[in-house]
Ligand SMILES: Cc1cc2nc3c(=O)[nH]c(=O)nc-3n(C[C@H](O)[C@H](O)[C@H](O)COP(=O)(O)O)c2cc1C
């Protein structure tokens with residue numbers, strides 16, 4: 001039975017070729033940070049209040065003038081077309097149905113304009129990787145024109161994390177079958193057939209860029225996660241000018257960086273260690289959250305991702321000051337397991353678990369969760 005995010009993970013493991021599952025599920029080096037994300041979330045406790053009216057539970061929040069029905073959204077993940085062709089359109093539409101935001105990765109296999117069209121009424125944010133400044137500028141312009149409401153600059157990938165599982169699996173694009181990969185495909189015929197019908201996925205936002213050969217070298221750069229490492233706080237000003245809507249930084253963990261973000265006119269933060277896929281020595285995102293929240297002093301919303309698998313995890317992050325959270329792998333497990341229905345179910349499970357948690361805690365509104373931290377409750381920091 002598929003009763004929680006971990007069940008969907010096992011189903012995804014069964015249905016996806018090994019190299020795809022490992023790409024989605026894997027982490028950097030030894031997976032220490034990945035495990036820490038989860039165990040730190042698990043070790044926190046929330047002491048419930050009793051005899052409070054919880055007849056109606058309201059999980060909605062308002063972010064940048066838009067109402068979210070739930071305080072969580074779908075994090076940007078690249079190469080979703082590998083999990084299922086058209087993955088980003090499916091995820092985006094599912095987020096919209098759940099009243100949640102969707103963040104599209106620069107490394108999508110679909111053009112950002114097409115993903116936007118899949119859920120024109122939804123909250124959609126565009127994630128930016130800067131391999132090349134002019135190309136990034138064009139992506140920003142296209143995202144603005146297509147109607148993305150916020151821009152998320154990912155700042156924790158100056159270089160790729162060390163993904164040994166991918167190396168062992170010979171996972172690289174363009175896809176060149178080796179005997180090991182061929183066996184992987186033969187033993188997962190449903191996935192292989194669907195992928196063969198759809199054709200080899202590429203980085204559609206880069207190929208759609210139009211700038212002559214920009215494409216080939218930029219695709220290679222993105223594949224290698226070879227970003228522009230000369231990007232610094234001072235050069236953020238250009239992006240700040242180009243993008244007219246809210247600008248968020250994703251991948252911050254240090255309170256001092258949070259203060260710099262405030263000084264540089266950033267509108268929001270996503271405290272994240274990339275789901276443990278970058279620096280394996282990083283602190284868990286949940287343990288870094290209170291320091292960032294304190295540094296920001298309410299001057300902008302602070303979101304968190306990395307390790308969220310349960311409604312209780314969402315409640316804990318909010319109790320520690322997060323405006324809301326994002327989930328990465330769980331929705332990809334849902335997509336792999338049952339397509340759109342699976343994504344709906346994973347989002348639905350998280351929402352149901354959150355409602356149950358809020359009822360058990362005696363906190364009918366999201367703001368009540370936030371005040372848990374100031375109350376004499378057992379919330380460890
Ligand atoms: C398969 C995969 C691809 C990812 N691709 C991107 C990406 O293109 N851009 C980005 O900013 N973060 C990317 N991330 C990181 C996620 O946005 C997010 O930080 C992370 O998945 C959160 O951790 P969780 O998977 O434990 O929820 C990726 C994560 C995964 C699992």
Ligand SMILES: CCCCCCC(=O)C(=O)O
Nearest residue numbers: 078079107222223225277
């Ligand atoms: C193989 C290149 C994928 C692009 C970047 C995806 C990503 O950020 C990740 O964590 O993986």
